[in-house]
Amino acid sequence: MDTSRVFHHFYEISKIPRGSGNEKGISNYLVNFAKVHGLEVIQDEYYNVLIRKKATKGYEKYKSICLQGHMDMVCEKDENKVFDFKKDPIEIIIQDGYLTANGTTLGADNGISVAICMAILESDKIKHPDLEILLTTDEEVGMVGAKGFDITNLESNILVNIDSEEYGCIYVSSAGSSMVKSSKTFNAQKIEKDVYEVKIDGLFGGHSGVDIHLNTANASMLLAELMLKLANVAEVNILDFNGGTKDNTIPRSAKIVFSTDMEYKELEKLLNVFLDSLRYRYIKAEKNILMSISKLKDIEYTLMLNKEDSKNLLNYLMNMPNGVLKMSDNSKDLVESSSNMGIVYTEEINGKKLINTHNAIRSLKIEYQDYVAECIKEYAKSFGFDAIVKKSYNPWEYKEKSEIRDYFSQIFENQVGYKPRILKMHAGLETGLFAEKNDKLDIISIGPDIKNPHTPSEKMSIEAVEQTYVYLVSALENYNIVK
Known part of the structure; x- marks a missing residue:
C-alpha cells in the first residue's frame, strides 16, 4: 500500500507553526483542505475541526466511525538552537529509519494523526463507512479544545484516537x-x-x-x-x-x-x-x-x-x-x-x-x-x-465490553499473525473528556512508535507509520459493525 501521501502531509503541516495556543493557521489549513476535497467541515470557536466524508457505496449500513487526534505540538528546543516556533518550519531529518528534527521537537505527537487522516480523506480508493475526522487544539496544555468541543456535533458512537505511541498496542484507558x-x-x-x-x-x-x-x-x-x-x-x-x-x-x-x-x-x-x-x-x-x-x-x-x-x-x-x-x-x-x-x-x-x-x-x-x-x-x-x-x-476509565476494541484486535491479528497488546496508559488522552461527555462512546487509541516525545530527541519510526496506516485502512475496508 502506498503510504507516501501520509509523509507528504506530515512534511507539509510541519511547515506550519502549531504550538499549543497557536493553532489558527493549521486549523484554517485543514478547513481549506476539506473544502478543496468537497467535504463537509465544521470549525468551532476553539479552532477544533470536524470533517465528514460519506460512506463508500455498500458501506452505508455500517456504523459511523470517528478518527481523532490533536493538531498542536509541544515546542521544545536544544539550549543553543536558534529557532522561533511561531514562524519557523520544523527541520525534519531522516536518520536510521526514523524521522526526527534538527534540535527541536518533531511534532509527531500528534502531527502524524493529522497526516494519516488527511491521506485517508483525500483518497478515492479507500473504502469506508460514514467517516468523521475530529482534530482538536491545545491538547498539550490542558486539552482546551476537547473540553470546549460540543460533543453533540459528533454523529459517531465509535471513536479511534490516533495519539498513542507504540505500534502493536491498543490502549483502552488513560490517566487524568x-x-x-x-x-x-x-x-x-x-x-x-x-x-x-x-x-x-x-x-x-x-x-x-x-x-x-x-x-x-x-x-x-x-x-x-x-x-x-x-x-x-x-x-x-x-x-x-x-x-x-x-x-x-x-x-x-x-x-x-x-x-x-x-x-x-x-x-x-x-x-x-x-x-x-x-x-x-x-x-x-x-x-x-x-x-x-x-x-x-x-x-x-x-x-x-x-x-x-x-x-x-x-x-x-x-x-x-x-x-x-x-x-x-x-x-x-x-x-x-x-x-x-x-x-x-x-x-x-x-x-x-x-x-x-x-x-x-x-x-x-x-x-x-x-x-x-x-x-x-x-x-x-x-x-x-x-x-x-x-x-x-478526568481519567479515561477502562470498559469491560468494547465492540471496537475486539474488532481492531482481530484486524491486527489478521494483518501480522499475533494479537495486539491491550494496555492502559499513564499519559493523558482526550478520550477521557469525550467519554465523560458521551458515555455511549466506544473508544480505543492506537498509533505508531514515537520515542522521547516532548523533547528535542523526539523521533518516529517510518516503518511503524507505514504499518499503522495499513492497519487503519484495513480496519476501514473490512469494517462490519452494523447499525
Whole structure:
C-alpha cells in the first residue's frame, strides 16, 4: 500500500507553526483542505475541526466511525538552537529509519494523526463507512479544545484516537491530570555581595506521563539539592530560580542566580564535589548531567532573598513530592499516580520576590488524582505557599465490553499473525473528556512508535507509520459493525 501521501502531509503541516495556543493557521489549513476535497467541515470557536466524508457505496449500513487526534505540538528546543516556533518550519531529518528534527521537537505527537487522516480523506480508493475526522487544539496544555468541543456535533458512537505511541498496542484507558500552581511572596533586600549563575543542563527530560517511570532527574529539584548543600556551608542569597518550560515535560534544565561572599574557585570546587555525588545517584538514568558556573558582572536583578528564606525555598523545591507516587494494583509495571514539578519561575514585583511552581499530577483513578492534588497543596501550604488547582481533566476509565476494541484486535491479528497488546496508559488522552461527555462512546487509541516525545530527541519510526496506516485502512475496508 502506498503510504507516501501520509509523509507528504506530515512534511507539509510541519511547515506550519502549531504550538499549543497557536493553532489558527493549521486549523484554517485543514478547513481549506476539506473544502478543496468537497467535504463537509465544521470549525468551532476553539479552532477544533470536524470533517465528514460519506460512506463508500455498500458501506452505508455500517456504523459511523470517528478518527481523532490533536493538531498542536509541544515546542521544545536544544539550549543553543536558534529557532522561533511561531514562524519557523520544523527541520525534519531522516536518520536510521526514523524521522526526527534538527534540535527541536518533531511534532509527531500528534502531527502524524493529522497526516494519516488527511491521506485517508483525500483518497478515492479507500473504502469506508460514514467517516468523521475530529482534530482538536491545545491538547498539550490542558486539552482546551476537547473540553470546549460540543460533543453533540459528533454523529459517531465509535471513536479511534490516533495519539498513542507504540505500534502493536491498543490502549483502552488513560490517566487524568490536574495542575497545581503554588506561589509565595518573599520579602527582599538589596544585593551586597558577588553574584553568580549556576545552571544544570543536559538531562534526559521527557514526557511526564510516558517517561515518569524512568526515574530521570528533575533539573529544578537537582539544582535545589545541589544549592542546598552549598547553603549549608556558605551564605546563599537567591536572586532568581527558573526551571522547566512545560507542565507536562520533565525539566531538562534549570538555573539559579544567587549572591555569596565565596570566591569563584572555592565555589566551583565545592559545587563539582556536590554534583559528583548526585551524578552517582542517577548513573543509570542520566548520562550527561552538565553544570556551568559564571560570575555575573552586568546584573539585571536588584533584590535578593535573605539567607533563611533562600534555604527554605531550596528545601521546598528539593523535597517536593515528585515522580512515581503509586503503582497500579491491577496492572503490572503500570504507574497509577505521579507528580511532575514541571515549572519553577521567579518574578520581582513591587520590591518583593514571587516564586511560582507548577505541578502536573496524573492518575488512572479520579479519587487518587484528587488525593495527590490535595497532598501537593498541603505540602505547599506547609512552606507558606498559596496553592490552587488551575487545570484538570478526568481519567479515561477502562470498559469491560468494547465492540471496537475486539474488532481492531482481530484486524491486527489478521494483518501480522499475533494479537495486539491491550494496555492502559499513564499519559493523558482526550478520550477521557469525550467519554465523560458521551458515555455511549466506544473508544480505543492506537498509533505508531514515537520515542522521547516532548523533547528535542523526539523521533518516529517510518516503518511503524507505514504499518499503522495499513492497519487503519484495513480496519476501514473490512469494517462490519452494523447499525
